Amino acid sequence: MNNSNAAINNILNNYKVDVYEIKNTKKTTFIDLRIKKIFVINLADNIIRRNYILMIMKKYNINFSLVVVNRISQKVHSMVKNEKITKEELGCTLSHMWCLREIIKNNYENAIIFEDDIIFHKNFTEMFFEVFQRDYDFLLLGACDFSFQSLHKNLVLNTITNNYDDLHIEKKEKEKEKEKEKEKEKEKEKEQELEEQELEEEQKIEEFEALEQDQEFEALEQDQEFEELEQDQEFEALKELQLEGGEEEPNTTEIDLVMQIKKNMYRPHENAIKVYGAHANYYSLEGAKVMFESKSNNVSFFDKSYLLMFDTFENTSFICWPNLIVSDISTSNLNHSYPFFSKSEDLYYKSCFDNFHFTDYNFIYLDIILKHKSVNIRKDDTYESFITRLINYQFSSIKEREIIKYRHVLDFFTIRDLEKIKYQL
Numbered sequence: 001m002n003n004s005n006a007a008i009n010n011i012l013n014n015y016k017v018d019v020y021e022i023k024n025t026k027k028t029t030f031i032d033l034r035i036k037k038i039f040v041i042n043l044a045d046n047i048i049r050r051n052y053i054l055m056i057m058k059k060y061n062i063n064f065s066l067v068v069v070n071r072i073s074q075k076v077h078s079m080v081k082n083e084k085i086t087k088e089e090l091g092c093t094l095s096h097m098w099c100l101r102e103i104i105k106n107n108y109e110n111a112i113i114f115e116d117d118i119i120f121h122k123n124f125t126e127m128f129f130e131v132f133q134r135d136y137d138f139l140l141l142g143a144c145d146f147s148f149q150s151l152h153k154n155l156v157l158n159t160i161t162n163n164y165d166d167l168h169i170e171k172k173e174k175e176k177e178k179e180k181e182k183e184k185e186k187e188k189e190k191e192q193e194l195e196e197q198e199l200e201e202e203q204k205i206e207e208f209e210a211l212e213q214d215q216e217f218e219a220l221e222q223d224q225e226f227e228e229l230e231q232d233q234e235f236e237a238l239k240e241l242q243l244e245g246g247e248e249e250p251n252t253t254e255i256d257l258v259m260q261i262k263k264n265m266y267r268p269h270e271n272a273i274k275v276y277g278a279h280a281n282y283y284s285l286e287g288a289k290v291m292f293e294s295k296s297n298n299v300s301f302f303d304k305s306y307l308l309m310f311d312t313f314e315n316t317s318f319i320c321w322p323n324l325i326v327s328d329i330s331t332s333n334l335n336h337s338y339p340f341f342s343k344s345e346d347l348y349y350k351s352c353f354d355n356f357h358f359t360d361y362n363f364i365y366l367d368i369i370l371k372h373k374s375v376n377i378r379k380d381d382t383y384e385s386f387i388t389r390l391i392n393y394q395f396s397s398i399k400e401r402e403i404i405k406y407r408h409v410l411d412f413f414t415i416r417d418l419e420k421i422k423y424q425l
Contacts, residue, residue, distance in 0.1 A: 005296045008094075008299060010079070011076055011094060012094065012101060015098055017067060017068070018044070018068040018069075019066065020065070021066075022057065023063050024057055024060075024062060024064075025062075029061060030125075030132075031128065032063065035111065035112055035132075036108045036110055037102075037103065037110075037111040038065065038112045039064065039102070039111065039112070039113045040066050040067065040115070040116060041069065041099065041113065041114070042066060042068050042116040043070070044068050048369065048421060048422075049117065049366060050066070052364075052366055052421050053066065053114075053116045054420070055417050055420045055421060056118075056362075059417070060124070060125070067095065071087075071091055072087060072090060072094065074087065076094075077090055082299050082300065085299065085300055085301055086335070090299070092278065092302055093299065093302040096302050097292060097296070097302075099111070100113075100291055100292040103288040104289055107285065108288075109284070109285055110135075110282065110285065111283055111288065112280070112281065112282050112283075114280055115278060115279040115327065117279060117331075117366075118142075118280055118325050118326075119325065119363055120325055121323065121324050121325065122362060122412075124324055127264070127324050128324060131264050135284065136282060136284065136313075136316045137287040137309075137312075137317055138282065138283060138284070138287040138310070138316070138318075139281070139282035139318055139319075140275075140280065140281060140319045141324040141325045142324060142326050142327065143275060143276070143319045143320075144276040144303075145268070145272070145274070145275050145277070145319065145352050146275070146348075146352055147269065147272035147274055148351065148354070149350060149354065151268070151271065152266055152268060155269065156321055264320060265318035265319055265320050266318065266321050268306075268319065270307075275303075275307070276303045276304075276306075277327070278303045279325065280327075290308075290309065291305060329345065329348060330367055340400070340404065341403075358407040359407075361409070362409045362412045362413070363407050363408055366421070368387075369418070369421060369422060372394065373422070375390060377418060377419060382415055383410065383418060384410045387405070387410075387418075391408075
C-alpha cells in the first residue's frame, strides 16, 4: 500500500457521514430491479439542495440512500500530498470514494451515485428503460463533455446514420415482407368469406325446400347446423386473432440490441481529454473496484480518471446520449460555476452539447430561490407566478427574464413542491 492509498484509507475511516434510507415507493419498479443501490451525495450545510432531492426523488418514486457529508477541514486537505487538488475538489472526491467503498464492502452488484444538483430529462423513465436492457461496468448517465462538439458529435451521428444503415435497411425490408404476407392472408380470408357466404345461401335454399317437406325434422337439423355455424364462427374469429396478434419474430433481435446500444450512447474518442461530470455515474461492482483503486493510488479531482475507465472496460463503458440527467451549472460547491449569460456558460453549452434544449429537461434554478429566500409564497401563487416574481427580482433585463423563464419547466413542479424546497416541509 503506497502513501497515497494509506492516507485515503485513513481519511475515509474517519470520514463523518450521515446516511438516511429514503423509501419513496413500496412497489418494485424497473429501477429497483436493475439497480441494487442508489446514493445521492449532499453537503450538510446545503439545505435547499437536500430539500430539492427529497422532493424530486419522491416525484420519480426512486428509493435511495441520502449521503450527507460535511465540508472537509484544511487538516484533511493537507494529509493528501497533492497541491493540484483544491479543498472543495478533494471533498467531492472523498464523498464519491466513500460511496464506492460502500459498494465494494456490501458487494452490491451495481449502483448509481448521484449528486444533489441533478436535473432529469422529461423522458427519463422511458430512456432509462431503453438503456438498461443490458449490463455495463461504467456509465455516465450525464456528462460535461467538452469534447462533444469537436470530437463526439459526428461520432454519435455516424454511429446511427452510417455504421448501422445496412441493419436499418435489412430490418425495414423484413417489416415490408411481413406486411405483404399479412395482405395476402387478408385476401385469402376475403375469398374464403365469399365462398362461405355462397355456401350459406345454397344451404338456406335447401333448408327452405326441406322445411316444406318435413318441418319437424328440419327444425332439428337447423339446430344442429346453428351449433356448427357457431363453431365455425368461433374458429374463424380465433384464426383472425392469430393472424393479427399471433406468434411473430421477437422485437429485440441481436441486431436490434446492438443498434439500441449505439443509438443511446457513445464512447469518447481516445483524444478526448475534457470528459467530466460526476453528477450521475453508474458502476458495476467491478467498475467500482477499478475506480476506487485508481483514486486511492492517485488522488485527484474525481472525474479525471474517466478515460482509464473507458480503456479498462472497452465494451461495457459508455456515455448516455442524449444525457438522461444534466446538472445545474449556474452554481457549484467546487467554484466551478458558470454564471448566467457569461462566456463560460455559453462555451459550456456550445461545447458539451449539440443545440441544447432546456425544455427537454425538468429545469429549476435553486440558486434563484436561495438568493430570494426572504420572498414568501402568497396564498394565490402558482408555481409559475412565484418563479416569475423571483426571476423579475434577480434580472433587470426583460430579455434575460424571458430567457431564464423559458428555461424553467412550468408544467412539472407545483407550488407545493416549492414549499417543500423553501420551507423544509
